Amino acid sequence: MDFAEWTAQWITFDHEQNNRSPEASPMFRKTFEAGANLLSARIYATALGIYELELNGERLNENKFLPGWTSYHKRLQTQTFNVTGLIQKGRNAIGITLADGWYKGRIGGHPNNFYGDQRAALLELYLVYEDGRQEIVITDDSWRCETGPIIMASIYDGETYDARLEKDGWSRSSYADHDWLPVSILDHSKQMLIPQENVPTRVMRELKPAGLLRTPTGEDILDFGQNMVGWVSFSLTAPEGTIIELAHAEVLDRDGNFYTDNLRSAKQTTRYVCRGSVNEYYEPRFSFQGFRYVKVTGYPGDMSLEAFTAHVIYSALDETGTFECSDELVNKLQSNIVWGQRGNFLDVPTDCPQRDERLGYTGDAQVFIRTAAFNMDVAAFFTKWLRDLKADQLPNGGVSNTVPDTLPGWDLHSAAGWGDAAVICPWTLYLCYGDKRLLEEQYGSMRSWVEFIRSLGEQEFLWNSGFQFGDWLALDAPAGSYAGATPKDFIATAFYAHSTDLLVRAAQVLGYVDDVARYTELRNRVIEHFNLEFVSKNGRLVSPTQTAHVLALSFGLVEDNVRARVEQSLIQLLEQSDHKLTTGFLGTPYLCSTLTDIGRTDLAYKLALSREFPSWLYSVEQGATTIWEHWDGQNADGSFWSADMNSFNHYAFGAIGDWFYRVVSGIDTDAESSGYKHTVIRPRPGEGLHYARASFQSMYGEILSLWRIEDGKMTIQITLPPNTTGTVFLPNTCQEEVTEGGDRLIEADGIRQVTAQEKDVRLELDSGSYQFQYAWRL
Known part of the structure; x- marks a missing residue:
């Protein structure tokens, strides 16, 4: 209507x-x-x-x-x-x-x-x-x-039911x-x-308690074994007026006691006043909690685990991607990434689902959207959210740091890497789903954002004014600061160039010829001034941080000899840190992919498979079941990084999932034929893994990439869905050594072209299923 x-x-x-x-x-x-x-x-x-x-x-x-x-x-x-x-x-x-x-x-x-x-x-x-x-x-x-x-129902505080x-x-x-x-x-x-327009929120699964704990302080705690979002229902028989209280928490403290300091002012508590009838049943309706542990007080008699059920709620998104490999910790990490997405994709892509925040932070959304699009069908979900972004966009083109905008009238808006969601998210959705309509619908918003940046300050081609988060929660942050050591104007100008570049690509897709010329020139000028401002005459970046080098390389801001020096400097920085990352919200998502782009996938594997702090697998070894906001959210001794900014379900660092799909398994879409109409599959095995399998349910059907190294042989299985084609790279081999289904490549069906490319064999394939085998040697 x-x-x-x-x-x-x-x-x-x-x-x-x-x-x-x-x-x-x-x-x-x-x-x-x-x-x-x-x-x-x-x-x-x-x-x-x-x-x-x-x-x-x-x-x-x-x-x-x-x-x-x-x-x-x-x-x-x-x-x-x-x-x-x-x-x-x-x-x-x-x-x-x-x-x-x-x-x-x-x-x-x-x-x-x-x-x-x-x-x-x-x-x-x-x-x-x-x-x-x-x-x-x-x-x-x-x-x-x-x-x-x-009696009371609150998003943050829970529900009271009499x-x-x-x-x-x-x-x-x-x-x-x-x-x-x-x-x-x-x-x-x-x-x-x-x-x-939205994908509706529903109860998507149910969990029974994994155990009942008695804490050192004598409290009864239900452990559901998984940090999740939703609510807990229960049944009981008790006298009229009996009050049952359920408090929710993500973690226990170092002594094994119930811990809620990180919730800040959010109470996350459900109260039920009994009617006094037999087998009463209660299930909250108007509040949700982020939790793994539930403290139960007032329950009469011995608690039966069967009496309690956790109802997991999130936007009813179809799960489209799977990834697994020979490292069980990595498989657990993938599970944590997916659970983090489930918990935070509740009508809007929230930063966290438990404390007094739960907001649609644009920065978190844009760094994670590509991983999200592998795991689930997020086309409609982000289409609705981007329409709210456009609706809340300021008249001058600025973009709120949360969508919907919960900070109106504040000067704290339009931060680099946050407001850029206006450009990055529509472009990413176009790549993943091939739908020009959203790109066209959001194009005015995308262009307004770039023009907003252009209008700031006195220097048209640098972004050195306004509020900035910087490389949020980077480990190289100065004492007392949440922002990393990379200069904020360096980051801002890098994203200025990046968003302008994506705007040019969108204009090309949509046939806006004048805008292609205009914004290509703008991008070139921004890169020119970036180099004048942030690169020495001898090619050294002014900021000796991992994030600075990653952004300069990933966004194509340096070329030729300067690029070669920046690549080498990034490698040296990793060596100096004993191959430990120091990046935050804006550097981390690009780190491993950038290493792959510069030919050092081996270093990316070292980072991705590391068990030592700081790393993705460190939190897994500490028992995490979702992605943490901080690399050291909880230390090995059980102590916490902080109380006021310490979510244990915060998906931003889960953006590593994109690297597992696109590099380890190698599934990617061709930007010239988006939406996986033409798929590029380029698996890159590395030290530490001997098997990896990824599947993705594209708009055309299932895409599969599986590789296994066993007994000196490499086996690669590929599936391309009907009405699509693919380019496949077989690593470290030559045409004469490869068979497909037992036949030589020149005899196999469905292979259009075979060419040698450096150490790989490049194949152009029709849709279908293939199995390649050859001797494996590095």
């Missing part, structure tokens, strides 16, 4: 006037008559807050946290429900329950009422009969309202609502209403 078609009114409930707790969730109900010979019945609904619908006693919401989180003042999604099978001839009833959600609840560093101070519901039910008649039931002042068992206040059958037509109160009409715009 277009917003102008709505005839319903926003209905709300005045808690203060009606002497009800302002935190309690309002319940709205309406009875109506339906005639015979009904052809179809459809509900259109949304809310200011989050809502659930019931019809004739049936809860309609398989999808959670409706209407989802968008830039509410500009974009508010509506949902459609086909309820034809639930409508009865005669009297019927609809029920709506509201909670604060992101709309009215506290979010980021803000108190309650960030988007608005009143929860409200909007609904239209269309009844269409076989004879063409149509009846409409709408929200208006004929509805009735009351509060019920949900079962003694339940109103059995309240959404049935037979329920007596004579003592319910009238609703109020809220004068609120409908111009921002849009049909649902």
